[in-house]
Amino acid sequence: MSAARGRFLTVEGIDGAGKSTHVSWLEKTLRARGHEVLLTREPGGTALGESLRKLLLAEPMDADTETLLMFAARQASLVEVIAPALARGAWVISDRFTDATFAYQGAGKGVAxxxxxxxxxWVQGDLQPDLTLLFDVDVKVARERLKNAREPDRFEREGGAFFERVRAGYLERAAKDPQRIRIVAAGETPEHVQSQLEIYISNI
Ligand SMILES: Nc1ncnc2c1ncn2[C@@H]1O[C@H](COP(=O)(O)OP(=O)(O)O)[C@@H](O)[C@H]1O
Ligand SMILES: [Mg+2]
Structure with a gap:
């Protein structure tokens, strides 16, 4: 890593954990510190990726197809958006990344x-996020939040047992890489969530 390279932050957790809400706060906070910040999301981030996102969130498909489309979108986003931004010194925040595939398609849907x-x-080579913020929350709390927030997409329509597996999959992945993946107690108030984020981002 050259000295000029930016930082790559990813935000993870089950649907309704509060990722998108707090990504905006992270973006604002890091900009205020003088960083160029690029916000992206998965699947998405490029014109192709956003088209794939529409398919992934709506179209029924088997878990392997879903996995391959997720990685196709990720490849495009890395090449077109994330790698160039990091190379020019920007901080990149991605609302989900590869840990989500391990949790959703792996733990949730049984892809090996x-x-x-x-x-x-294949897609990342040696590239890993510098910091991953795992928003961990009780499945019932997350589902309750979603009920009041929006119409559920194809993933959000899965049952509670699915999200229990996804949550456990995320925590297992965090246990394997505790330096990179930091667990945020996301069932707390937004103020308390932000104070946890403050501590984690001040250390990278
Ligand atoms: N800490 C929190 N406490 C209570 N409600 C929250 C909190 N964080 C987010 N929410 C609400 O929960 C809903 C889902 O949040 P969102 O950021 O869309 O989650 P995600 O992106 O993880 O699916 C939104 O209505 C949001 O306002
Ligand atoms: Mg979101």
Whole structure:
């Protein structure tokens, strides 16, 4: 990593954990510190990626197809958006990244971890986020939040048992890489969530 390279932050967690809400806060806070900040999301981030997002959030498909489309969108986003931004010194915040595939398609839908690891290596090489903020929250709390917030997409329509597996998958991944993946107690008030984020971003 050259000295000029920016930082790559990812935000993870089950639907309704508060990722998108707090990504905006992170963006504002890091800009106020003088960084160029690029905000992106997965799937999405490029014209192609946003088209794939529409398909992924609406169209029924098997779990392997879903996995491959997720990685296709990720590849495009890395090449077109994330890598160039990091190279010019920007801080990139991505609302979800590869940990989400391990949690949703892996733990949630049973796609084998070794297949995911091959795709991760293919698309990312050695690149990993500098910091991943894992918004961890009780599944019932997250579902209650979503009920009041929006019409559910194809993923958000999954049942509670699915989200329990996804949550457990995220926590297992965090246990394997505790330096990179920091757990945020996301069931707390927004103010308390932000104070946890403050501490984590001050250390990178
Ligand atoms: N800490 C929090 N406490 C209470 N409600 C929250 C909190 N964080 C987010 N919310 C609300 O929960 C809903 C889902 O938040 P969102 O940021 O869209 O979650 P995600 O992007 O993880 O799916 C929104 O209505 C949001 O206002
Ligand atoms: Mg969101």
């Amino acid at each position: 971890e070794d297949k995911l690891a091959v795709l991760e290596r």
